[in-house]
Amino acid sequence: MTSETAQVSSVNQRTNQTEKSDSYNQPVKLAYIKLILCATGIGIAGGLVATSYYFVLEQCLHFVWHWLPEFLEPYFPSWIPSWNYVWIATTIGGFFVGLSLYFLGLPGEMALVIEKVHDPGRMEPRQTPGMIVTSLISITAGGSAGPEAPLVQINGSLGSWLGVKLKLAISHIRILTFCGMSAALGAFFGAPIGGALFALEIPHRRSLEYYEAIVPAIVASIFSFSVFRFGTGLNVGGIYRFNLFDTLPTLSWLNLIEGGLLGVAGGLAAIVFIYIFRFTKSWIKSIEHRHILLATLGGLSIGLIAVFFPQTLFFSEEQIETVIEQGPTLGVTMLLGIALAKMFAISFTLHGGFRGGFIFPLFFIGANLGLAISIALPEIHPTIAMLCLMAAVNVAVTKTPVSSTVILSVLSDTSILPIIAIASFASFLLTTNISLLKTQRSRSQEGIPVMA
Numbered sequence: 001m002t003s004e005t006a007q008v009s010s011v012n013q014r015t016n017q018t019e020k021s022d023s024y025n026q027p028v029k030l031a032y033i034k035l036i037l038c039a040t041g042i043g044i045a046g047g048l049v050a051t052s053y054y055f056v057l058e059q060c061l062h063f064v065w066h067w068l069p070e071f072l073e074p075y076f077p078s079w080i081p082s083w084n085y086v087w088i089a090t091t092i093g094g095f096f097v098g099l100s101l102y103f104l105g106l107p108g109e110m111a112l113v114i115e116k117v118h119d120p121g122r123m124e125p126r127q128t129p130g131m132i133v134t135s136l137i138s139i140t141a142g143g144s145a146g147p148e149a150p151l152v153q154i155n156g157s158l159g160s161w162l163g164v165k166l167k168l169a170i171s172h173i174r175i176l177t178f179c180g181m182s183a184a185l186g187a188f189f190g191a192p193i194g195g196a197l198f199a200l201e202i203p204h205r206r207s208l209e210y211y212e213a214i215v216p217a218i219v220a221s222i223f224s225f226s227v228f229r230f231g232t233g234l235n236v237g238g239i240y241r242f243n244l245f246d247t248l249p250t251l252s253w254l255n256l257i258e259g260g261l262l263g264v265a266g267g268l269a270a271i272v273f274i275y276i277f278r279f280t281k282s283w284i285k286s287i288e289h290r291h292i293l294l295a296t297l298g299g300l301s302i303g304l305i306a307v308f309f310p311q312t313l314f315f316s317e318e319q320i321e322t323v324i325e326q327g328p329t330l331g332v333t334m335l336l337g338i339a340l341a342k343m344f345a346i347s348f349t350l351h352g353g354f355r356g357g358f359i360f361p362l363f364f365i366g367a368n369l370g371l372a373i374s375i376a377l378p379e380i381h382p383t384i385a386m387l388c389l390m391a392a393v394n395v396a397v398t399k400t401p402v403s404s405t406v407i408l409s410v411l412s413d414t415s416i417l418p419i420i421a422i423a424s425f426a427s428f429l430l431t432t433n434i435s436l437l438k439t440q441r442s443r444s445q446e447g448i449p450v451m452a
Helices: 003-025 032-075 084-104 110-118 125-140 148-165 170-189 192-201 211-232 253-283 291-308 317-329 332-351 359-376 382-398 401-412 417-430
Strands: none
Touching (some): 032 084, 032 170, 084 291, 110 148, 170 192, 170 211, 170 401, 192 401, 253 417, 291 332, 317 359, 317 382, 332 359, 359 382, 382 401, 382 417, 401 417
């Protein structure tokens, strides 16, 4: 063999080795059936995570708001009214939220989750421990934020972790991330299809764009929902007893007009909330990096609001049922006051560093406003008014008209989906250029920095 031939042979060997190495390092794309199997596994794991989180949270809430007050009652000074426990507990809770943020770091909130889904297409599991601890303290302390955002980050990170471990292409990692997010929301909302659609809608300002993730996300959501309902023993189906009101009359075209007008009213109410939220942020700007002080003051503010409006405490899943049962006796003025107070409670909660989601708090605002409208205008059935306002307020903030309609139809166990849809889209179109979540954007803008 000549030296020239040997050199050519050596070059060819190196080239073949490089090609093999490049081929080995290329990201993997799963066959569709394997993708569905991964979605199934993520759904089962997500259901177990949601179940565990649920039981831990229930124990924390029982300890702080039932066992501890009873234990301390004999030692509580007689000259201090018992209602002071509320603001003391929320303030101490805020202090511990601040400690958690200080020592465990700042876990992402919903805006950051949306940003990560777009670019780089996955979530960071290292933020999960901080999110678990901080969110449990936040919700236990009575903050107006729910478990959906923590569960979305926890289970979304699980999907991302699995995709990275399997060395998948970023497009498939993103799909598994959506599967984790859908598993969280399917379990939490009790509406597997609505939860999956919500996870796919919320990254965008104008509906759903990651179409390839729809089926895997729904599969994950269904399995998570099933595991969660079996593990917790919670009912399958609607959770709100709107049948306490008069039976819904036969629907007519006038109800469709009502849906549109109620959607506009909900959109306008949401605009008020967005400006209150922005004002609160600017108001606390000078101390926004002093996490312990900020969270403590946030807890104090939440507690003081709750002293005057007890209905504003917590994330409002159960409080919506209270509105249905007792709201008609409160009157229009009180219902409007509760809705406005809840707007401030959400703002102080989230800007105070508390971690959690605001979906049910937004539903709660809408429920109070809807019932107030129904009392003021008896021609509008309270079920229609409440559900339309619940949808409209949430849609104006989250830009999720399809999933919000589906979720509320399931939660209410009613047959007025067309009217809820009209209210949702009326609010969506009215507020399409007004946004609270600045990271929401079109899929085509991936990789483009988002201006605040």
